[in-house]
Amino acid sequence: MKVKYKDSIEYKALQRLKKIRSNxxxxxxxxxxxxxxxxxxxxxxxxxxxxxxxxxxxxxxxxIHSKITQASYLKEGMIATMxxxxxxxxxxxxxxxxxRDYNAGQSTQIPVNPTxxxxxxxxxxxxxxxxxxxxx
Numbered sequence: 028m029k030v031k032y033k034d035s036i037e038y039k040a041l042q043r044l045k046k047i048r049s050n051x052x053x054x055x056x057x058x059x060x061x062x063x064x065x066x067x068x069x070x071x072x073x074x075x076x077x078x079x080x081x082x083x084x085x086x087x088x089x090x091i092h093s094k095i096t097q098a099s100y101l102k103e104g105m106i107a108t109m110x111x112x113x114x115x116x117x118x119x120x121x122x123x124x125x126x127r128d129y130n131a132g133q134s135t136q137i138p139v140n141p142t143x144x145x146x147x148x149x150x151x152x153x154x155x156x157x158x159x160x161x162x163x
Contacts, residue, residue: 036061036065036066036069037069039060040057040060040066040069040070040073041073041078043056043057043060044073044078044079044089049111049115050088050089050101050102050103050108050111051082051086051087051088051089051108051111051112051115052079052086052087052088052089053085053086053087053115054066054070054085054087057069070087073087074087077090077092077099080101082108082112082153082154082155083112083152083153083154084151086112086151086153088101088112088155089102090102101155105155105158105160106141106143106160109143109153109155109160110143112153113143113145116149117147118146118147119145119146119147120144120146120162121144121146122141122143122144123138123141123142123143123163125138125141126138126141140158141161142161142162142163143160143161143162143163144162145162145163149162
């Protein structure tokens, strides 16, 4: 017996993905749709089709496709998306001193790849393409 697409786990996961307002998606957001392996296959398919990108263990982000460059990218940029991951895990953080100084107008040096200072313990590795998220 063949399963209709609307009854498939992929379709249900896609509908749930559309309902998630945040650009950050955790694996546990898909709990209850199927077994661990079925969810893994669906998430792998989403990554392959460039709907999602894997940032770390059980952490994904939504991608936007540019019609001009024909490339997919993070909507809010890497730093903002990674900080959204920290917020999703309820990790307290603050911007680095260099970033705070620039935002306050005390410095003209633009922090290119600012670090994020964590106030809670967080041991995961987060990366997007070949860039690793730096935190202290």
